[in-house]
Amino acid sequence: MKNQGTTNRPDNTAFDQQRLPAWQPVLSAGIVIPGFLLVGLAFIGIGVALFVTSRSIQVLENDYTGTGSSVHCSECVNPKTTPCTCQLNFSLSALFQGPVFLYYGLSNYFQNVRGYGSLRRPSSSCAPYQYDQNTTIAPCGSVANSMFNDTFTLYQLVNATRKTVPLDGKGIAWWTDYNIKFRNPPEVDGSLAAAFNGTVKPVNWPKPVYDLDPTNPANNGFLNQDFLVWMRTAALPDFWKLYRRITEGEYASGLPAGNYTLEIQYNYPVANFAGRKSVIFSNTSWMGGKNQFLGIAYLVTGSLCVVMSAVMLIVYAKFNSPDEDF
């Protein structure tokens, strides 16, 4: 029932009547020319900066798979020869600016395959590497099981003697991974091994998890830095993972020019998936690792925008009738 005093009359407000003040841009050449020009120039500027920065980054990559084009470590290709150690020699003609990062690279390795690591339901995330003869595997799951286990030692050849370059294994994993995400089980009687009592090592591992780094007892269990790095799933099938940083002693400012030997403990098989292994020395800048692409992309897009502004100028001159100059 309608009451007295109320009518059905709609409210005469700007909102109800769809008369809200509005900005009604009409895209036309005249307006966008300065925009294109500005964006183009800015992009070119950024592009140049990126390109120059990227050029300054040094990268040294050596494939040591031992098959195909790579000659290094070919002696270790035969899986029967285990353990196998091989050497990779290289020389630097100039100082390799520090801090230097040592990566290992795997290619054709699909760490991102569903079911392998990422995107599995937690309840079954470890299957089929959850139990080994009814004993819980720690750490469980196929990612952990297939952990990369080649090790590298770097020597500088000074006067024909091998001088070990100290490799810093601390802080190579994400801070959050180390401090928040992964936790060791509480130690029993001050022993980490006792804490892992009742579990077995993953099938492919030579050593149990509490014994991963014999040199540093703190770097064991789930908080082993190499383990943490491996557990962070790579996005693409060709990926690097940080192995060590060279930050200590005389090498803190970089690797001086000279000859070096990298001794590789060749354990990890890649032949069964036609993968390749490599080792990479790289330094970084504010924009991270070496990447030419972004700089070039900015340069190209910037130039394109400048060209477009020229085209728009022509269009504007040709088609804009004077009465549309508002």
Added chain:
Amino acid sequence: MGSLEVWSLIKQGWRRKPEQEDKVRRLISNLPYEDLRRKYQPNRQYANNSIKTTKYTVWSFIPMNLFEQFHRFANVYFVVIAMLNFVPIVNAFEPGVALIPICVILILTAIKDAWEDFRRYQADKQLNNMPCSIYSRKEKDFVSKCWKDVRVGDFVKVVCNEVIPADILLLHSSDPNGVCHIETANLDGETNLKQRQIVRGFAAPDGSFQPEYFSSIIYCEKPSNNLNRFKGYLDKPDKKKIGFGKENLLLRGCTVRNTDEAAGIVVYAGHETKAMLNNKGPRYKRSKLERKVNTDVLFCVALLFIMCLIGALGYFIWLETFPDIPPFVPPDSNNNYISPALSGFYMFFTMVILLQVLIPISLYVSIELIKVGQIFFITNDIDLYDEETDSRIQCRALNITEDLGQIKYIFSDKTGTLTENKMVFRRCSVMGIEYCHRENALRLGAQCETISDDEDIVFQKPKVPSRLQYRQKKGISSLRRSQSARTHMGARYQSEVFTITNEVAFSSPLETDVAPDRRLLRVTCDEKTQIQEWCRVSHCNGSASFMDFFLALAICNTVVVSTAMLPRQRVSRLQSLLKRMGSLSHIVNSFQSIPEKSSKSRSSLKDVKEEEAEDYSDSGSNNPSRRNSSASHHSEEERGTVSDPNGLCYEAESPDEAALVYAAKAYGFTLLARAPDRVTVRLPQGAVLSFEVLDTLAFDSTRKRMSVVVRHPITREVVIYTKGADSAIMELLDCHGRSNKRKKIASKTQRHLDLYASAGLRTLCIAKKVLSEQAYDDWASIRQEAESTIDNREELLMETAVHLETNLTLLGATGIEDRLQDDVPATIAALREAGIQVWVLTGDKNETAVNIAYSCRLFNQGDMVFTLNTDSRSILDCTLGEVRRYTAPSQSWSFQSIVGAVMPTESTGPTFGLVIEGRTLSMVFEAHLQMKLLELARHCRSVLCCRVTPLQKSAVVKLVRNKLKVMTLSIGDGANDVNMIQTADIGIGISGQEGMQAVMASDFAITHFKHLKKLLLVHGHWCYSRLAKMVIYFFYKNVMYVNLLFWYQFYCGFSGTAMIDYWLMIFFNLFFTSTPPIMFGIMDRDISAETLLGLPELYKTGQNSEFYKRATFWIVMLDAFYQSLVCFFIPYWTYQGSDIDIFTFGTPMNTVSLFTILLHLAIEIKSWTAIHWGFMVGSVLLYFIVALIFSAICINCNPPSNPYWIMENQMADPVFYLVCIITTVVALLPRYIIRVLQGTLALSPLVQARKLDRLSTEARDQQIKNWKSQRSPSEVPTNLVSPVDSFSNSFEQSFYNSSLEREIRISFPSCSLSFRLQFLFCTNIQYRSESTSFMKLFALCISSLKYCSFLDFTSY
């Protein structure tokens, strides 16, 4: 409700199977069983009166609502996908998470449903608890109870102005005549009163009603939804059967008026009442756009299938490439490896889950939400609000708003749609003499101008005999005052006196005041002197015909009389007064002897009147709803106007009748009262005549006439007064007349009728017949027999009516004008400019329709109008062929003018109009010449179909709709338009004078035809462009986002991995990018309303579906592919060959696609209001806030590499921003450049119009004018006087003058076909010049008609 009904049916069938099989309902009074338990109640199996329109109960809501929702295809798809998640072998995401979107959608819909249901529940509760009076045996009186307590078999009493709680068989009425008046406005919207009678034999002489003694058994038909069908009989204890019908039934929902109280027995209650059975929910229509969307969704399904297939094959091939099983290919949980082929097969389903978003399921929810918003804005448009009736536009169909923007054909009714359906008496012809009522015409002209300055309407009235003038003035003044009050109410004081506006339908002074024609008045005055003679002579001869004419006008109708001040109180006192005054002969005697006596009788009449008024004000103070009216009554008195008998209000079922009664009143023949068996008329001299009504032969469309049979109070003759369509009456005239005079009169009258019709007036013929006593008795017995039959009563009644209406004597004819509504010509012109073809389908006769068509500019003065009026098949065929050949040379441009966009057309040659009569139309349908007709019609600017039946109307609409595959709109106001309203894509009802049937059947209900302009040109355009763009955008959005995942499959071995965390993925569609498109669909305004109205041709973009074509879909798909490639590969190349982890890689992509998707929308948004900014900025902010919070708290949610702290790390990295910027720019550059080029080159009128919008108002108006003159130089603003006006103003001078209209008639001797080229020459020079070109064309036409042998230029 459906299942409920089923349930109750089952219950009933279970218990009372035998009863169910009966075709009748048997019921008895409940009173003897009053105290017994329900088990022993006799009528327990019938539904009680509590109603429940809710779908759910609190308990059944969740299961039933879910069940209902899963009926929809889209939801089923969603559920299947969700189930697929739980199949272990294909598990993709967290199954629980995958359920979130479907749950959100289900919950949203459920909340909407629950809210609607709750409102229904509240309404039900309110209704169920309304008070009513039920008779109780214990109390021996009616006791107050609630509606829900009413049961079948109860006795219920309703008092005046109360709403009837159930369908009640009327057994008692306070009215001495045993009638009860009800207003059915709640049921069908008709505000006139309807009369109901108590069942025969139940009229208690002392006026008391004792239900205890009711011992009959009632047999009536099963509940049905037919409001006009009800019959049954009472089985009395003495084995007597009394029949009853719909005139004895009080319907639930109606209001009792003019009757102090009425009572009866409930026959149907609750859901079985006719009102409830007629109450259907809103209709569901699928719009054209939605149909298109569905096909495109199928394309998406195909796309999804292809992509999944690629994924499955890719996985298979990828697995095959490995020489050995690599460590990263996981075995299943039992450490077994599945064969690559089988894995590939499973991968197909994994892909389906991963890429499911490609099917835009949320699109349907979004569309629904958008339509709700659009309807909100349409109903809130103040321009579509009607002040007078205080009503907005009603959107009854909720899901076809965008169809309003694509209409190509409009089918309009004429009466009440183009015209006001307010009938004004204009002319009449009595005994072959025309009275043109020039004063009346002048007055109408004056009134039109000053109608708003209510009180000071002044018009010059010629001198008329003093007494009459005096009375006339008085009558007019009192009436005008009531009118002025109404105008005030409408405009300003509506709130104060709203009761009157809502309950009382006054007629405007235009209709009620008729200034009598001087000549005719003189004749009637002269006639008065003959009255004595007339009274003495038993047989009335020709000299009394004038009296008879006006008596017929006053009597021969079904008008209900009420006073102006208390309009719903019927003047029944008058009758008791008459009875008190003594016999009729007494009146006649007093009248015959001395005039003073008659004045005395008048004064006594007046006394009674005043007494009556006091009565009413007393009752008014008791009754709150009457208080206002009585207050206004008092105010009237203060102003010094005493309500005299002239202050009568007539309420007629058709406005024509009222107009005639008012006309009769103007000449002094005032209808004072009408009862079922008696009508009372006051003659000009003041004498009151009371006619005994012997029978009323109601109007029906087959007979096209109505009659009353009365006994003349003086001559005691049985007289039949008939009025009806001229065709119907002329055939029935007494042809074997004694004199030539009658024939002469008939032919003269016929000519007048033709003239009236050509002036656009509605014509009626009035005739009478005197019946001998014997003949009447014979007929009456047959009639009685017919009435008492139960089967095919209608046919029998009609037969008897036809039998009686023969050998009539023509009295005269009337011409009633149906005035055009405001702005109809402008609206039609604008619609036509918008590329819409307007067809008018009317039941009126040819000439009337054609003239209305001219006056509303459906046909222009320069148009060539073809009239097809034949019923011979071959002729029609050849005519169509000829006409086509004739129009062939101009085909090219006329075709362009219909479909062409903006090219200057219409510069050459005249345009064509087509008039088709109903019988020709039926011939077309029978002979399968539809396509020819359509082809012809397409060459014509407008098509006018006259004398068409409702069925033909819908057939025409169906023909155009199906054969031309265009969007059609029907607009009408009456029951006869319901068919066509339901047939068209959009049905629009005009809530006007003719009740609500049209509105009930319509999708949109408006109050004036002119509202159509804004509804279509502005709201239609907006709704269509908004929705079309939104839908396109939605497809784009989903494809673009899903493709990112698809490209990633090439880098994860087609294993169905997503590089974006699934929570963020789900939120992306659910929250981050869902609201801007919805807001866009509701609020974006590409062109302002003013420009759209100023440039109707902009509407053509919608007609041609330019915003959403098949190509548009594929272009946007290409764009989506391009953008997704950019959004994937720029980050890919940036991060390639680094130690990036999967979610760090996915986050920039997610962010980039958010920016791209939103900025893509920003390019499409044409007007940025604060709300737009709010939604866009809000979405971006929401994304960052949610992503940051999510990555901060989600420590363990997607192991082993989870999104913890990813967003934070990314936002600290400059490369992230650099990637975001360049990717967005590169992705949107092509679209942006194309839009800029479109804006610069301004090829489309839309862009030009948008540029106009940026101007100031004056500059814009100027530009619009320039634009129009540029675009269509030939479209000269023809602000000519409408032909009807000019015609009727100069009617008398040019009556026989051929200068105004010349008709060229071509006759075909071979086929007796004449098609007319009608051409109105006006004094305008322009048309002179055109007339020569017309003659040329005409010559061309002649040459093409080879067998044309006879040319005849006729003129009046």
